[in-house]
Amino acid sequence: MKRASVSLKERLERDGVDVSEAGSSVQETPWFVRALQAISGWLAAVFLLGFIALGAMFVLESTSTAAALGLLMIGAAYAVLQMPPGDFKEHLALAASLAGQMLVAWALVDALGEASANFWWVLLGLQVALALVMPSLTHRAFSAFAASLALYLALAESVAAPDVASGMLLLALTAIWLNEFRWPLHLRAMQAWGYGLLLGLLAIQTMEHFGQSLLLGRYYPNDMLAWLGPWLGDALGTLALLLLLGHVFRRGERRVARSVQAITYVSAVVLMLVSLQAHGLSHGVVVVTLGFAIGNRLVMGLGALLLLLSIGSYYYWLDATLLTKALILFILGGLLLSLRWALRRWWRGIAPADESHGEGEGTQP
Numbered sequence: 001m002k003r004a005s006v007s008l009k010e011r012l013e014r015d016g017v018d019v020s021e022a023g024s025s026v027q028e029t030p031w032f033v034r035a036l037q038a039i040s041g042w043l044a045a046v047f048l049l050g051f052i053a054l055g056a057m058f059v060l061e062s063t064s065t066a067a068a069l070g071l072l073m074i075g076a077a078y079a080v081l082q083m084p085p086g087d088f089k090e091h092l093a094l095a096a097s098l099a100g101q102m103l104v105a106w107a108l109v110d111a112l113g114e115a116s117a118n119f120w121w122v123l124l125g126l127q128v129a130l131a132l133v134m135p136s137l138t139h140r141a142f143s144a145f146a147a148s149l150a151l152y153l154a155l156a157e158s159v160a161a162p163d164v165a166s167g168m169l170l171l172a173l174t175a176i177w178l179n180e181f182r183w184p185l186h187l188r189a190m191q192a193w194g195y196g197l198l199l200g201l202l203a204i205q206t207m208e209h210f211g212q213s214l215l216l217g218r219y220y221p222n223d224m225l226a227w228l229g230p231w232l233g234d235a236l237g238t239l240a241l242l243l244l245l246g247h248v249f250r251r252g253e254r255r256v257a258r259s260v261q262a263i264t265y266v267s268a269v270v271l272m273l274v275s276l277q278a279h280g281l282s283h284g285v286v287v288v289t290l291g292f293a294i295g296n297r298l299v300m301g302l303g304a305l306l307l308l309l310s311i312g313s314y315y316y317w318l319d320a321t322l323l324t325k326a327l328i329l330f331i332l333g334g335l336l337l338s339l340r341w342a343l344r345r346w347w348r349g350i351a352p353a354d355e356s357h358g359e360g361e362g363t364q365p
Helices: 002-014 030-056 058-063 063-081 087-112 119-132 137-158 161-180 184-209 227-249 258-275 281-296 297-317 323-365
Strands: none
Touching: 002 087, 030 137, 063 087, 087 119, 087 137, 119 137, 119 161, 119 323, 137 281, 161 227, 161 281, 184 297, 227 258, 227 281, 258 281
């Protein structure tokens, strides 16, 4: 037993995880001190950028100068983040990087003439690069969030199918969260990417559920994939759910019977058919299931919020009277309570059989 623990400690140290007593005894800075340092960093950044803007208004008149200054500020933010960590420097660098990104975006709009699909694709590439390169968890989460919005706008402008972005983001964040422990050195970075993509998905679904668009009222109902977009997004969400269920069945502590697996997969397909009417329902179910599978309550809570948004928006936009809606809610509540009662009876019925079966196996020679 001692040899196994030493081996585990050596493996953790080789992967970059500090398990020494000195590393474990370091106390974390209180949250209110960190919040004060973050606010101070943003205030310092605002005053610094305001001072620069007063003497450099001519920069906006030149596309190349604006792009060069923006890239220079992003590089300076990267250099600051390479220094010893601190909340003040981290938020100061984030504010400087955001200002540099806005200058680059201004130069792109000036060069392209408008915020077209090419503009959003370029911004998507920039945000992906920053999410991969920047040595700051806050910056990586923000860049992942901005990349998700850029993907939504790029698909909306290019093929008029912004709903496909939700399915693609769901696939990406499912893959990230299921593999967060595969590379211990990049554990925190993967978590930052996962939270950023999840917040981006939540922002997109919130706008869609309230009947708004990130394009400020611009819709293209007759373009290529406009009519297929919502259904394709739900299909991608169902694919993410099937991959998640397969991962749970393969890596779970208990072996699940094939009949139960088949019923689960059929239920996922039924959920996709239901999502064809209540768009986004499958997305919330996937995120809730993902949070339960990885034991992350924050992910589970955000998934519950997505689920409530999809159900609430479907209820609000349903073309029916209030009496009909009330009857539907009453029937659904009764069905859910009946389903809970049936599942508890079924689970109690199979538990003794499993225990007796295990005892029988243990008594065999």
